[in-house]
Amino acid sequence: MELVVSLEFSGGAELLFDKVKNHEVSLPARANGPWTIKHLLVWIKDNLLKERPELFVQGDTVRPGILVLINDADWELMGELNYELKSKDRIVFISTLHGG
Amino acid sequence: MPVKCGLCEKKAILKRPKTGDALCKDCFFWAFEEEVHKTIIDANLFSPGEVVAIGASGGKDSTVLAYTLKTLNERYDYKLDLILLSVDEGITGYRDDSLETVKRNQQQYELPLKIISYKELYGWTMDDIVKQVGLKNNCTFCGVFRRQALDRGAMLLKVDKIVTGHNADDIAETVIMNILRGDIARLKRCTAITTGADGALPRCKPFKYTYEKEIVMYAYFKKLDYFSTECIYSPNAYRGHARTYIKDLEAIRPSSIIDIIHSGECMAVKKEVKLPVQGTCSRCGYISSQEVCKACVLLEGLNKGLPKLGIGKPHKVKKLEAQGKIFTDTKNPKFVENRDADKGSMANNAAALDF
Known part of the structure; x- marks a missing residue:
């Protein structure tokens, strides 16, 4: 079954996504196990990122300095990469690396 | 949870x-x-x-x-x-x-x-x-x-x-x-x-x-x-x-x-270590460890069509000055125009900066 989640990029992170901040996405069903943030990052890199992927992902996680919120809570409280996505989850990525 | x-x-x-x-x-x-x-x-x-x-x-x-x-x-x-x-x-x-x-x-x-x-x-x-x-x-x-x-x-x-x-x-x-x-x-x-x-x-x-x-x-x-x-x-x-x-x-x-x-x-620096003394720029009065502050040197370069002035080593600036090619007037005209208003106060008011 497809999983629909909303993604939001801000704080300058949207510049890597054609300046589009809000994305409603349908993730295809995974054969082996649930969708986690770790899988989502790979999916974002392959399907949404428009430029300079190294400014968003580093190894299998987000680049240090990008904050992640899962349903308006710090991902550090939610299991980070291992958090299992649920339908209608809202994941926000905020860059702290951009200046004013 | x-x-x-x-x-x-x-x-x-x-x-x-x-x-x-x-x-x-x-x-x-x-x-x-x-x-x-x-x-x-x-x-x-x-x-x-x-x-x-x-x-x-x-x-x-x-x-x-x-x-x-x-x-x-x-x-x-x-x-x-x-x-x-x-x-x-x-x-x-x-x-x-x-x-x-x-x-x-x-x-x-x-x-x-x-x-x-x-x-x-x-x-x-x-x-x-x-x-x-x-x-x-x-x-x-x-x-x-x-x-x-x-x-x-x-x-x-x-x-x-x-x-x-x-x-x-x-x-x-x-x-x-x-x-x-x-x-x-x-x-x-x-x-x-x-x-x-x-x-x-x-x-x-x-x-x-x-x-x-x-x-x-x-x-x-x-x-x-x-x-x-x-x-x-x-x-x-x-x-x-x-x-x-x-x-x-x-x-x-x-x-x-x-x-x-x-x-x-x-971090402490030993007392005997000599640190550059912060004085004031002879042209605009802003705080500077050189005789002429960096902003004045850069601006002089722009105004004289020598945009690299102030980018390289300071001795190049001194050489050009000795040859009478730069700093021929005593002050940067643009600075003077703006700074005359509070003449003298610049030297006293200049703030030290870190970044």
Whole structure:
């Protein structure tokens, strides 16, 4: 079954996504196990990122300095990469690396 | 399994990098504001009745600083007159957008706003400068000019103090950069919460101990209106090695940032070590460790069609001066025009700067 989640990029992170901040996405069903943030990052890199992927992902996680919120809570409280996505989850990525 | 706030029973929304505590939204707002208040009180940053200019770029740090200072000024009755002060470098498509954000902040926070431009101060916008010097050394011009511009604008407004939004991450980064460059003089100064206190216009950093993560989270949960982009002339400037290094360290151990600041504060220079003496520029009166300050040298280069002047080694400047090719007039005309108004006060008011 497809999983629909909303993604939001801000704080300058949207510049890597054609300046589009809000994305409603349908993730295809995974054969082996649930969708986690770790899988989502790979999916974002392959399907949404428009430029300079190294400014968003580093190894299998987000680049240090990008904050992640899962349903308006710090991902550090939610299991980070291992958090299992649920339908209608809202994941926000905020860059702290951009200046004013 | 939502994590509960360490202070009340509500759902936690943030893990604090400094302490590892989980807090709910309201407890986080409170802790954030109270820590800034404590920093202000412990360092005795302000006195009642002072006029304080907030260096406002429209970015996250200065936006959150303006909001927090306004809140604390009301909550604790600091009796400060707060003013937003912005520098317009004259970069089309970058600064004009961020200045729109500052103008909205002016309305939202009901604070007066003054915008001072490179054009009026120096006779050149950054767009003009880039046309002359290209994209290689333009950041040198911008950086040097910005330091003076904020002071200059603050003096026009006759304020008592300037506050900037430099946060803990910025300061840790500066400590690392000064160590890597072996710049002992700056290393000694860069962790000071107030600089230039011996002159008439001190600068201070109320966010000295505030983590960037918390500033961004505060702005997010308070829905503050800020502007974030990359400067069009230096798309990768934020990828500085020190910055990446600090963020990598934070990911491993969040307390590293505060630890680096602490190390910087503890660093002492032996008494017998000779540090460059800060004097004043013979042309404009601004604080400088050289006879002529960097801004005057750069401006002379622009005005004489020698844009590389001031980029290379200082001895080249001296040679050209000896040959009578530069500094033939006694002062930079543009500077004089603007600075005559408060002649003499520049030398006394010049503030020391770190960044």
